[in-house]
Amino acid sequence: MNKTKKNSYSAYDREMLMEKVQMRMSEKRFIHVLGVEEMAVGLAARNGVDVNQASIAALTHDYAKERPDDEMRYIIETEGFDLDLLHYGNPIWHGIVGAYLVEKELGIHDPDILEAIRVHTTGAADMTPLAKVLFVSDYVEKNREFPGVEQARKLALEELDQAVYYEMKHTLQHLIEKNQVIYPPALTAYNAWCQKGYQL
């Protein structure tokens, strides 16, 4: 699955990938993953992003979400990750370390896909179109229910960049409201995007 151009990702490839992902998570999370894929393929098509890349990124984005903390800590300590990550938990690890596991265990080497997985929970100052598609799809897929999701969905269909900023802003607000720690790169991302002038 090194190449993801249109003709190299068959329905069979997709089925195989879904099987490998499904083995690693609860039924509820797998339903979420399929919702993200559906949204990501739609947003990709609207925004000139390769739909096969969108499908693969979406199917694999939560691949490491249910991996035991001990295994994740071991990978962070032994595979050259920033050790500051150890102060956080799976909500942060599953994107950054997840990209590593998706490459290593699922053999997906497409750098765009891996980058999209890496930043899918925090966002980043500079995001590729695919990374934006995954970031927003994860937030607004049809199974999500939270105050503001309808507005986020509307923005996602209207203008992807506005939806990215809406998500960054409201995720930070939600974390602070819940007295949760914030991973500093998420602030770096917010600080870059809040200067684009969106009034959301």
Place this chain on the structure above:
Amino acid sequence: MNKTKKNSYSAYDREMLMEKVQMRMSEKRFIHVLGVEEMAVGLAARNGVDVNQASIAALTHDYAKERPDDEMRYIIETEGFDLDLLHYGNPIWHGIVGAYLVEKELGIHDPDILEAIRVHTTGAADMTPLAKVLFVSDYVEKNREFPGVEQARKLALEELDQAVYYEMKHTLQHLIEKNQVIYPPALTAYNAWCQKGYQL
């Protein structure tokens, strides 16, 4: 004014200091400064902090608030400050650079006072009792009016640390609500304090 122990800060010293501060700001800001001093002296007395240090820190905390941006930038560039500060503005500079100007121009060398001025807008992971008194007094002094100020005042009188956390949390929320950039050390401070277990 190098020593600030009880007997070395007379009513005359205070008057002289007030004059020097008043020259540097609008009437409205000076009224705020006097409100901060009144609150800081009260919170100092309640919390075992030297009231003279509290008075001096409060009177001088906004000394650089109306200094021209060009002068502040020049000081940041030539006096060894972190050049990343240049990406922010006076709301951040007036504490950090202000402490430098208070020492240089007003001859106040007390490290506790200078540290309290330095962190009075961002807070910090580790704050001295004097720094907490100034940080909170600046937020809740009697002239302040904003949604939540009554609760912040109540917390200030009940337990200073809770008021510190309330202020950090609500200041971040307010900045994000207004699509404002956040100085990363303010997040570092919030991240440290949100792990103390307050449910505010």
